[in-house]
Amino acid sequence: MVREVSESCVDSLMTEMVACYCNRFYANKPELAARRIEAIGYQVGQQLSERYTMERPRFGDHLEAIKFICKDFWSEVFKKQIDNLKTNHRGTFVLQDNKFPWLARMSVDPSADNVSSVEDYSAPTAESKAAQAMSMHLYFPCGIIRGALSNLGIPCAVSADISSLPACSFVVRIKA
């Protein structure tokens, strides 16, 4: 039996969670909040991967696993596939989603269209703040990807880039 959840439910739950961690629990230390959110994502990813890899042969190599993430896993979670997968063949993959559902309903004031990476906590100018606030919402999916992959035996580090909304790309660096 496949159970389904209302998308909007998940969306609002998601935003609410991020809000909780960023503004309530760890209001003044975003790194910690980020880590917590990522950890939640990690566990979710592990469980999802456990479920979605049922009934399918084991992956021969990393690329297969990544492809699985891009295709089946993504469409299970977001009802769409990753739009573009790039890799330097040295263990780094870039998964690009041109319309990432969880960013679809977000917007930053137009001044903040510069690319803001998830890791950087640069000078808190207005737009970079806004970008950071938005990037907070990307730790969860990052965690999901990392959890799924590491559960598939691929330890890795995942980070996300917001290019122009609502496109965003996840960078997977596989730990050798």
Add this chain to the structure above:
Amino acid sequence: MIVCVAVVGHQNNPLYIQSFTEADDALKLHHIVHCSLDVVDERVNNPKKSGPMLNETFLGMLYPIENYKVYGYLTNTKVKFILVTTDLDVKDADVRNFFRRFHSAYVDAVSNPFHVPGKKITSRTFAERVSTIVKSFGFSSAA
């Protein structure tokens, strides 16, 4: 009949071992399951032996020991399911079917937020489900 089923984590740590015999042979079964891991490793590490069913989760019969037959199943997440049975002629279909149901049960068990990944599975519902699956083993396709 199925003598024993086991779930072994990706670090080869037993997550769940359940024997379905009255006899007090827990130790022996543990040994059997434990040894079967060797065979699993072998199967996985040099696939030329496992041949056609390359990378299939179902590993087929791992090895016979005494009057048991040991079947194996390796998930994508490197979790092993081991099935020890005394039946002489076991239909592969049955075993596959068994493992499929067992796997789904397992997935539900680990999706339980209170389950600590890598720790023993203590969920009672899981145990019940497993026992029902075990009971129905063989009849599914025989019927």
Add this chain to the structure above:
Amino acid sequence: MDPAMTPLGKMLLEEITPVVMVISTPAVEETCLKNGLSFLQMLTPFCSFNNIDVPVRTASDQPYRIHKFKLRLFYGSDVKKPNLKVAEQQLKQVITDSGEKVFSELCLDVPGFNHEVASSEDRDTPSWFQFFNKELVRVASFSDHEAFDHPVACLLAVSSKDEHPISRFVDLFNTNKLPSLLKDGSMDPKILKHYLLVHDNQDGPADRASKILTEMRNTFGTSDSLLLSVNSSPDVPIKHQDNPWASQIYNVPPNQDLGCFLNIDDINEIKDLMQDLSSKHIIPNMEQKIRLLNQQVSATRKGFKNQIKNLWWRKGKEDGVDSLNGPTYNFNSIESQIRVLGDYAFMLRDYELALSNYRLISTDYKIDKAWKRYAGVQEMMGLTYFMLDQSKKEAEYCMENAFNTYLKLGLLGQQNATRCGLWWIEMLKARDLYKEAATVYFRICGEDILHSAVMLEQASYCYLLSKPSMSRKYGFHLVLSGEQYKKCDQIKHAIRTYRSALSVFRGTTWSYINDHVHFHIGQWYAALDMYDVAVKHMMEILACSHQSKTTQELFLSDFLQVVEKTGRTFEVTKLQLPVINISSLKVIFEDHRTFGSSSVATNTKEALWRSLEEDMIPSFTAAKTNWLELQSKLISKKHTLSNVCVAGEAVKVNIEFINPLQITIPVSGVTLICEYSTSTDELTSDEKELSVKTNNEVDHFRDMSSYNSSFLVSEVDFSLGGGETTMVQLSVTPKEVGTLEILGVRWKLSGTIVGFHNFELSHPKKNIVNGRRKAKRPPNEKFKFMVIKSIPKIQGSVHSLPGKAYAGDLRKLMLELKNPSEFPVKNLKMKINHPRFLIIGNQENVKLEFPGCLTKTIGSVQTGANANPNLMSETIFSFPVDTSIQGETPLSWPLWFRAAVPGDISLYMSIYYEIEDISSVIRYRTLRLHYNVQVLPSLDVSFQISPSRLRIQDFLVQLDVVNKTSSESFQVYQLSSIGQHWEISLLQPPDTIFPSQTLMAGQAISCFFTLKNSRRLSTLENNISTMPVGSDVLLVPQCSQDLVYNSNNVPLVNFHHYERLQQKALHEDLGDLNTVDFVLISRPLNNSINPGLSDPPHVMSHHACHLSTASTGPISWLVDGPQTLHHDFSASFCEINLKMHLYNSSETTAFVHIDTIDLDSSGGHINSVNALPSATPDNQVGWHDVTPVNELKVSSNAIETQPGKALLLESVSPYIWSATSSTNIHLEPMSPAEVPLQICVFSPGTYDLSNYFLNWKLPSKGLGDSDETRQHSGKCQGYKYYLTVLQSP
């Protein structure tokens, strides 16, 4: 690689070599025995030749050379199938010996058994396996179905001492002494013979020998007769370094050194003898025989014709086949000749020839169903293939085939099967097929348990060596073989195997297996009386919570048995039973803070105490010039290093013991391990600390646990049920000044085994109760105490403090302080965290009985005593200076308790006192008492105050009382109003309120009072809080013995004070002049079910404070006039005069402005003006300075006029306000005024005269004012006032 170099190859070159049968006379033997050797043994070392060079030709004349060769010598008597029984014994012996040997060296590293890992030292298989296997192979030798054990030559030895040596030679080799092989015709008795004459040089010169030799030469032919002279060394024995015999002879008597009389010449002589025996005679002889046989064979069997013939012939003698052993072939049968040919060829390394013959013969045997022979040939084929190093598959196939065939033969083929299996295994090993080898081992082990044990062990090693190595199977098979060993009580082997297995399972979570292994190792060690090791292993599995109950019991009982067997009480550091929850560890000690009870110390927060005491105890930093200077120095110096405790006062440690098992375990003699050193200097004790760490802590603990005079440790016994957890409090009491350190805890498990737990070794996060220096100190310091000489310690308790009380309950308690020591203490202070609940009384209060002291009669006395309550508001109560406690006489001090509000209340009181003598480090101490009181809801009292319509400055008070209790019933006794200017009086007599004078559980009543404001301007000056007069009303029928409680008495007044403070927070009070406080005093009736509350007589007081009377702002007014009157409207309209009484209850002058509104349409313009008066500033005089604030207020009030307007519409028949339509007056503070009003009525009817508005305004004190909340102005609609006018007749 060269197959000959492989282990198997070597083995074959050893085992499958020509046999020489030796037959000697006793004289020869005794000659050799001088050297401690038999004749055979003497020759043996010189039978293997590594560097000879013998040219040989194959049957097909291919020349090749043999460089290595070996002869096997056997006595004629031994040339037969070995006796199985004997062989068994032999093998068993081998195993046992090797067991001893290996085990002994194993025992050396026993202590470190948990360090070893499955590393190289495990990987090299024990050397005794090869030897054992060799023995095993030997069992199958001299079978008649194969030829390579058949002697190729016979060596006849006769001593020169024998008389008639020639004849001796002859009858040495006569048939009846010959071995059965030769007799029963399974082999050719005509074999090459050699005649050796042995001469002992010690018997004299060799001339006789040489004479005999010549004689021999004549009889037997020169080439076959030899002379060997030995023992030519002088009588002095010589020692050979690298003794050639030592290697082959095992049980050598120590004093005997082998070959002591054989000097180097003898040895060389022997060498040469054997060498040319082999190279000059045996090899050529074999070669020649090979040719011969080959010709015969090819004659009879080669070529198509022969094949057919042979086939047909075999078919012919089909029927003659008898047992499964097939027909018996004697030596001259073609079959055995082919076999012999094959074997000879094999032994001369002519493998092609051998192979071809084996092929040839195997088919024949197969057809003949001569299975054993068939198997033998197959075996040889396999080996030959191997030696040829071609077609591995063929080789293995042959071996397997042979093996299976042997097995089919059952008992007959048993040994051969084993041998074949071993060879096969070697073959597989040579090709790195270890896994397969292991399986073959598995198949070898037959029903003989001991053999199977060895085989299983070898199999396990194969698994380990296989690529990838299968460590788990290795472990499993080790365990299996261990069990087998155990079955045939080879315990040492069993232990060895299990311990190797341990390396596989250790550290994994496969606890079942792990436990099983540990447990059995333990048992077996115990069986070997090596109890210490046994205990070590058994301890591993004690805390096996995952095991079944029965298993746990088994483990525990066995463990205890073992421990008992050790005889002494065993002492171990890491005893897992019971488990110690180190995080639960709490150390409780009293330096300058002392506790009423240990529970206080554990369950209360240090921070809370500190905050309570902060202004009571002199702080170190703040201490400038007083005596504290000294103390602060002293303490700060020592304290930073360690805690301070006082000699004679116990240091307590709370620690949790957990029983992981399902069975109860008795634990006894739980004590702290402490170390005491007289020096208070830290450095030295630190050094001691280090030394402690270094030396073995068990010993350390042992002497620690020995009795020490300078401190006293408590001992606790308890027994833990299955899965139980108990918190144990241990204490150590230092007796002398010095340094005390708590090192750990020791306990005794079921009286036999003593466990230790060192607090230091495991670095737990300890929560020391006094959190002062928690962060700063390294963990080991937390257990180090500086013991100072004993100082007084006050014990204190509060008597008759109820655990439960109903809200409002009022009691007198006694605080009792004792000081057991002889030193007096002084300067006592005390502080309580909840003055609302607990008030410190006075010395005088001790005498007075309660609640009598509350009554009015003696009331006047105390009024002075309670001085002003806010003295003791938040500050410290300090006892009178002269109070000093000492000796037995306790100091008891009264406390007043009142259960203010329902809930669980915890009362903290801290008592501070100073110690007289200056010398001690600690100069003051505090006693901390903590009590919990549960306050149950009792009466729910609420008041409602509304101004009375009848008289100005009168108020109607509604009192609602609900009994919230479940069982209690109360007597609502008296209501007192507090506040200087209020008088309260009953509206109706009490008995009408309470017909039965009780208020039952859950019952609610409400009664009414009138409250009169009796204040005069005169009372204005004096402060409210100073002398609150009040008025009391008894709510019970007046009778003599009922006393009126004086709400001004101690402690009521104090409690009331705190209630006021408390409730001030709730009500923001406007115009506090108009607020009133009530105290309701009630008494529980003594029919109570709750015994805790039944002791009579109780008084309960409920305080309601700051009840505001001024519902309408500061201005109260009343319209006064006739209610009904008669008038003759026919005559004229009726004018009616009314009076409005105004009263200004504020302390400032108020402007009041009354607007009257006419109801008829004609009065509309006035309405419009007055609806929003502030909208038209030019309207009236009094409305110039309208601050924005007011404007807002007014306009908001204007909304209130809606009802007024509504009222216009449905108004009764109109009347008009005659006289002035609006009036302004200045009302002096606290003063009444009168305003005349007049209306005109035009027709009879009932009129509502509420159509006027009363604007009042107090002079605003500007915006930034403190009481901004307070109303500055208002606009009120008039009260309803009905006037009925009747047409007068």
